[in-house]
Structures are given as structure tokens and as C-alpha cells.
């Protein structure tokens with residue numbers, strides 16, 4: 001299931017400072033900070049078998065080379081194993097699925113302030129995304 005970025009600055013100019021926004025399963029818009037302080041990379045078996053560790057290492061190297069303070073850190077499992085490798089930017093909330101090594105540079109650019117990599121972003125069940133972000137927001141499963 002593909003999540004949709006439901007808010008648009010074309011419709012509401014006030015939304016631009018709070019982007020991205022997502023339509024939740026309860027029909028309410030969820031607004032998250034645009035800040036990215038952590039890049040969470042799943043290191044569990046499905047993601048690791050598909051290269052998540054090396055992808056995370058490349059993103060970390062690119063961020064370090066750019067002088068970024070964003071931390072690239074392992075995550076135990078997002079519960080989206082069939083969509084591996086999974087990467088979640090926190091607290092902003094972009095969730096990248098089926099990431100490949102060749103996507104690492106674009107994801108690093110997003111973290112550094114560039115545009116999100118829309119072809120890879122938020123293609124997971126919005127309910128799962130909401131649950132995982134609530135778990136992390138609550139301090140459980142914190143890194």
C-alpha cells in the first residue's frame with residue numbers, strides 16, 4: 001500500500017513549514033517536524049541481506065564528508081521486512097523502502113537539505129508507519 005503525501009503547499013501556504021504531512025488511517029492529517037536528526041537503518045536479516053548495512057555506511061560517510069551532525073544508526077526491525085531494505089528519517093518521518101546502494105547518495109542529499117527521493121518514499125502501510133513513529137516518539141526502541 002502506498003502512503004500519499006496529502007498536504008500541498010499549493011493549497012495551503014502555511015503547510016510549507018511543517019512538511020511533510022501524511023493522511024493517517026484515522027483520516028486526520030499528521031504534521032511532523034521537518035528536522036532530521038537520525039537516519040535509522042534496519043539491520044535485521046531481510047534488510048541486511050539486501051545490503052542495508054553497506055547502504056547505511058555510505059550514507060554515513062557522505063554525511064560526515066559534508067559535516068552533517070545527523071546520526072546514522074541501526075534499527076532492530078521496522079516490521080516492513082518484505083519491503084527491505086528500510087530506512088526511516090527521524091523525526092521528520094520519511095520512510096524509504098527497497099533502497100539500493102545506488103540510492104544512498106540521493107538519500108544523503110535529502111538529509112542534507114535536498115529534495116526527498118519520492119520514488120522510494122512512504123510506500124508502506126500508513127498504519128505501520130504511524131505505529132513505528134509512535135513507538136520511537138514515545139522513547140521505546142530509541143537508539
Ligand code: FES
Nearest residue numbers: 042044047078081
Ligand atoms: S528486516 Fe528490516 S524491516 Fe524487518
